Amino acid sequence: MQNQAIGIFDSGIGGTSIWKEIVDLLPNENTIYLADSKYAPYGRRSKSEIIDLSIKNTNTLLERNCKIIVVACNTATTNAIQILRDTYPVPFIGIEPAIKPAAIHTQTKSVGILATKGTLSSELFTKTSDLYAQNIKVTEVIGSGLVELIEENKIHSEEMKSLLQSYLAPMLKNDIDYLVLGCSHYSYLVPILQNLLPKKITIIDSGEAVARQTRAMLSKHQILNQNKKSGTHQLYTNGNPIVLKNILKDLKREYTIDCLHF
Numbered sequence: 001m002q003n004q005a006i007g008i009f010d011s012g013i014g015g016t017s018i019w020k021e022i023v024d025l026l027p028n029e030n031t032i033y034l035a036d037s038k039y040a041p042y043g044r045r046s047k048s049e050i051i052d053l054s055i056k057n058t059n060t061l062l063e064r065n066c067k068i069i070v071v072a073c074n075t076a077t078t079n080a081i082q083i084l085r086d087t088y089p090v091p092f093i094g095i096e097p098a099i100k101p102a103a104i105h106t107q108t109k110s111v112g113i114l115a116t117k118g119t120l121s122s123e124l125f126t127k128t129s130d131l132y133a134q135n136i137k138v139t140e141v142i143g144s145g146l147v148e149l150i151e152e153n154k155i156h157s158e159e160m161k162s163l164l165q166s167y168l169a170p171m172l173k174n175d176i177d178y179l180v181l182g183c184s185h186y187s188y189l190v191p192i193l194q195n196l197l198p199k200k201i202t203i204i205d206s207g208e209a210v211a212r213q214t215r216a217m218l219s220k221h222q223i224l225n226q227n228k229k230s231g232t233h234q235l236y237t238n239g240n241p242i243v244l245k246n247i248l249k250d251l252k253r254e255y256t257i258d259c260l261h262f
Contacts, residue, residue, distance in 0.1 A: 006069075011075065028229065032235075035236065043142075050118060071095065074095055079122050100132045105202075114182060115182025116142065238261060241257050
């Protein structure tokens with residue numbers, strides 16, 4: 001079982017930001033990544049749809065003998081991960097907006113959260129926010145259209161810049177000093193956000209923390225890969241493979257990309 005792959009899925013290519021962190025931290029592990037671009041973004045879908053898609057992705061990964069599954073999607077985590085944990089015997093790692101560190105470290109007592117509708121409206125997000133941000137002003141903004149532009153390889157478009165400026169405006173008005181990214185796709189927007197935001201604002205992304213949690217869970221279950229050679233990495237998409245190739249074009253690591261109907 002130690003040699004079996006880490007399974008990772010997201011509603012498209014955004015979760016590759018998590019996948020890269022995992023591969024960097026655990027270079028000997030094998031990975032299988034599912035880009036469910038056909039149904040992206042999950043954030044505008046109903047809870048029942050999100051659960052069904054998460055089950056479909058989990059079954060696809062388990063058919064390929066994955067030993068652990070990383071739900072590299074905030075919306076899927078906040079809406080479906082408990083059901084996945086109750087249904088399947090393998091360990092699951094989730095990702096949700098990092099409200100806690102922002103609330104702890106903010107000096108202005110004002111933080112911004114950029115996320116999908118599906119994440120911000122979820123019960124898990126509400127509980128987390130209520131727990132850690134009681135005395136903090138939280139400006140929540142739904143990033144409508146951002147995932148679609150990323151999936152269309154339009155990260156550096158004027159349309160993207162214009163949308164981000166409009167979403168950041170109410171946060172800047174409320175004097176935030178932390179911006180929490182609540183969607184794995186948004187990790188690819190960090191360079192643009194850094195140009196649009198004052199330097200005093202810290203951007204929080206969850207990728208590295210998810211990788212550390214994955215390592216901890218593998219260790220806990222004694223299923224860390226003990227091989228000394230580099231792992232193999234297979235990425236599947238049910239969308240346009242060119243978009244997935246473009247987002248990874250600067251990655252100096254061997255991997256394969258294939259189309260898969262799932």
